[in-house]
Amino acid sequence: MVGTFCGCHAALKHMIQNCTGRIINTSSTANQVVQADCASYGSSKFAVIDSWQLGIDSAKVSLFDD
Numbered sequence: 719m720v721g722t723f724c725g726c727h728a729a730l731k732h733m734i735q736n737c738t739g740r741i742i743n744t745s746s747t748a749n750q751v752v753q754a755d756c757a758s759y760g761s762s763k764f765a766v767i768d769s770w771q772l773g774i775d776s777a778k779v780s781l782f783d784d
Contacts, residue, residue, distance in 0.1 A: 719765045727771055733776070743769045 726741055733739030745766035753760070 722733050722766050722769060726769065730776065741772065
């Protein structure tokens, strides 16, 4: 989760300066399958999948007008 956050944070700096850009985060579907002893892995995958919230928050600075 830290890597995803740091990557998005670094990209957003440039996106805000240039008023354009896209971030595409990919993840496995491990959060959708219940497995023993995999709670932390599944949770981290869900956090990456849920990073679409970043797009909603970024829209507040008018990056995505199209």
